[in-house]
Amino acid sequence: MIELAILGVLRESELHGYELKKRLREVMGPLSSVSFGSLYPALAKLEASGLVKAVDATTSTPMSVVPMTGALAGESAAFRAARRLATRGPRNKKVYGITEHGEARMAELISEPSDDERSFPLKLAFCRWCEPQVRLSLLRRRRQTLEDRLTERRRSLGARGERLDRYVRSLMEHDTESTELDIAWLDRLIEEETSA
Amino acid sequence: MIELAILGVLRESELHGYELKKRLREVMGPLSSVSFGSLYPALAKLEASGLVKAVDATTSTPMSVVPMTGALAGESAAFRAARRLATRGPRNKKVYGITEHGEARMAELISEPSDDERSFPLKLAFCRWCEPQVRLSLLRRRRQTLEDRLTERRRSLGARGERLDRYVRSLMEHDTESTELDIAWLDRLIEEETSA
DNA sequence: GTCATCATGTAAGCCGTTACATGATTGC
DNA sequence: GCAATCATGTAACGGCTTACATGATGAC
Numbered sequence: 417m418i419e420l421a422i423l424g425v426l427r428e429s430e431l432h433g434y435e436l437k438k439r440l441r442e443v444m445g446p447l448s449s450v451s452f453g454s455l456y457p458a459l460a461k462l463e464a465s466g467l468v469k470a471v472d473a474t475t476s477t478p479m480s481v482v483p484m485t486g487a488l489a490g491e492s493a494a495f496r497a498a499r500r501l502a503t504r505g506p507r508n509k510k511v512y513g514i515t516e517h518g519e520a521r522m523a524e525l526i527s528e529p530s531d532d533e534r535s536f537p538l539k540l541a542f543c544r545w546c547e548p549q550v551r552l553s554l555l556r557r558r559r560q561t562l563e564d565r566l567t568e569r570r571r572s573l574g575a576r577g578e579r580l581d582r583y584v585r586s587l588m589e590h591d592t593e594s595t596e597l598d599i600a601w602l603d604r605l606i607e608e609e610t611s612a
Numbered sequence: 613m614i615e616l617a618i619l620g621v622l623r624e625s626e627l628h629g630y631e632l633k634k635r636l637r638e639v640m641g642p643l644s645s646v647s648f649g650s651l652y653p654a655l656a657k658l659e660a661s662g663l664v665k666a667v668d669a670t671t672s673t674p675m676s677v678v679p680m681t682g683a684l685a686g687e688s689a690a691f692r693a694a695r696r697l698a699t700r701g702p703r704n705k706k707v708y709g710i711t712e713h714g715e716a717r718m719a720e721l722i723s724e725p726s727d728d729e730r731s732f733p734l735k736l737a738f739c740r741w742c743e744p745q746v747r748l749s750l751l752r753r754r755r756q757t758l759e760d761r762l763t764e765r766r767r768s769l770g771a772r773g774e775r776l777d778r779y780v781r782s783l784m785e786h787d788t789e790s791t792e793l794d795i796a797w798l799d800r801l802i803e804e805e806t807s808a
Numbered sequence: 809g810t811c812a813t814c815a816t817g818t819a820a821g822c823c824g825t826t827a828c829a830t831g832a833t834t835g836c
Numbered sequence: 837g838c839a840a841t842c843a844t845g846t847a848a849c850g851g852c853t854t855a856c857a858t859g860a861t862g863a864c
Contacts, residue, residue, distance in 0.1 A: 417823080434843050443780070445787075446764060447728070454824050456845055509843070532643070533729075541780050568642060584639070584737050590797045591641075597793060601786045614851080630815050650852050652817055705815070 417534060418450055418458050420525045423467065423518050424542035430471050430513040433459055443541055448534070459512060467518035470510050519545070526550060531561045552609050559602045562595050569595075613730060614646055614654050616721045619663065619714050620738035626667055626709040629655055639737055644730070655708060663714035666706050715741070722746060727757045748805050755798045758791050765791075 425431065425439045433456055441449035450458075462468045514522075526539045526546050536558050543551045569592055573580075580588075621627065621635045629652055637645035646654075658664045710718075719742050722735045732754050739747045765788055769776075776784075 432843075433845090442768065446761070451825060452844075453826070453846085458823095460845090537783055540783055541777075543779055544777055565642070572638065581737075581740055583740055586797075586801065587733055587736055590794075593797075594790060594793060597790060598786075601782075601789075605782060628815075629817090647853060648816075649818085649854070654851095656817090 417538070418454060419462065419467075420522065420535070420538050420542065421450070422455075422458060422462060423514055423522045423525070424538070424545075426468055426512055426514040427519065427522065427542070427545060430511050432509045432511045436512070444538070462518070463512070465517075466515060467521050468512045469515050471513045522546070523550065526554060529557065531558055548609065552606065555602055555606050555609065559599060559606065562599050562602070566592065566595050566599070613734070614650060615658065615663075616718065616731070616734050616738065617646070618651075618654060618658060619710055619718045619721070620734070620741075622664055622708055622710040623715065623718065623738070623741060626707050628705045628707045632708070640734070658714070659708070661713075662711060663717050664708045665711050667709045718742070719746065722750060725753065727754055744805070748802065751798055751802050751805065755795060755802065758795050758798070762788065762791050762795070 421440055421444060422436065425436060425443060431439065433452070436459075437450065437452065437455055440455075444450075459468065463470065522542065523546050526543055527550055528535075536554075539554055543554060569588065573585075573588055573592075617636055617640060618632065621632060621639060627635065629648070632655075633646065633648065633651055636651075640646075655664065659666065718738065722739055722742050723746055724731075732750075735750055739750060765784065769784055769788075
């Protein structure tokens with residue numbers, strides 16, 4: 417889970433742990449944002465496996481050398497990171513970048529059949545990097561999962577739906593509605609994917 | 613999490629661990645169904661705290677005494693459990709029931725402010741047992757949580773929405789849509805709650 | 809008598825958390 | 837110089853999972 421999230425964010429730009437955490441919160445939502453206690457060990461593990469590497473930021477450029485244009489609004493996150501890095505020196509920061517091995521691992525993670533509520537959004541968020549057919553099968557796999565759940569739900573609801581508690585029934589009916597919306601959304605994505 | 617689920621199911625009928633697991637899967641959905649490895653220790657802990665107790669099923673009624681009507685389809689789960697218990701004897705089974713202390717604990721758990729994706733459905737599923745005002749504040753609290761997330765989402769989407777990856781944007785838009793559906797559903801529940 | 813199912817547990821491990829410790833840099 | 841923030845980590849713990857061990861009961 418956290419592995420794919422880190423790789424995906426690092427693929428966009430090289431970052432150090434602290435900024436990585438901020439970007440992760442943006443991607444994964446304010447909920448389920450990873451904590452430092454899991455982020456740093458995860459990074460260390462990824463580095464040990466060669467999926468990410470610490471990039472050398474040996475430019476000891478003092479601040480005066482960096483031209484301050486005043487047009488800071490347009491800066492990319494990566495550029496800001498680079499500037500701050502140059503300003504502060506690399507001694508106390510570890511800036512990570514994804515390796516080729518890491519990119520291959522990403523493709524592998526996205527292809528994995530597991531399809532739960534947590535992993536799917538993450539996979540979709542980074543699926544631009546993978547091949548169209550992998551992306552398409554991801555969408556179809558997810559659709560099938562939801563479809564299965566829906567028929568299962570309908571079966572158990574039909575069996576003992578009448579004598580169900582009011583709140584439980586409302587919960588189930590809403591879940592069904594919600595899942596149908598999900599499927600319709602996936603259908604749109606699949607349609608766009610196949611037409612292109 | 614698992615604590616509330618167990619208490620809630622036991623409140624409907626006295627059960628032993630194995631059947632409890634089956635009922636839990638029905639309530640919590642096929643996903644996130646607890647495993648034995650977590651169920652039994654959880655039950656033991658609940659018993660130690662006095663929230664559930666092992667009910668004595670000392671009725672050594674032999675099977676022949678139980679009349680077999682043939683109309684088995686209409687049996688309740690509780691009755692089936694009782695019959696099977698009488699058939700097999702209590703030696704190898706531990707049938708649990710909720711205590712008064714456990715009922716109080718349930719009310720406490722439902723009142724707790726934590727409101728995440730997992731705990732809310734569980735709370736709602738068992739909220740019939742708690743007082744109307746507690747139930748209402750549960751619904752309102754959840755609604756507020758979703759509303760907050762929605763405004764947060766809109767804020768971050770407005771800031772950098774244009775240059776967002778296609779799939780990430782679709783993900784966010786769908787999440788927004790989905791959350792709006794949730795809120796509308798909660799509004800219906802709240803309306804029903806206040807009108808009665 | 810044997811196989812599937814029912815039934816209860818324990819052990820090891822994964823994945824993540826909170827809380828704590830440490831120190832550099834910046835702004836005032 | 838001092839506080840706030842940036843930055844990196846460690847330690848202890850929690851909750852849940854899979855895999856394993858054990859044995860009773862029922863169907864045939």
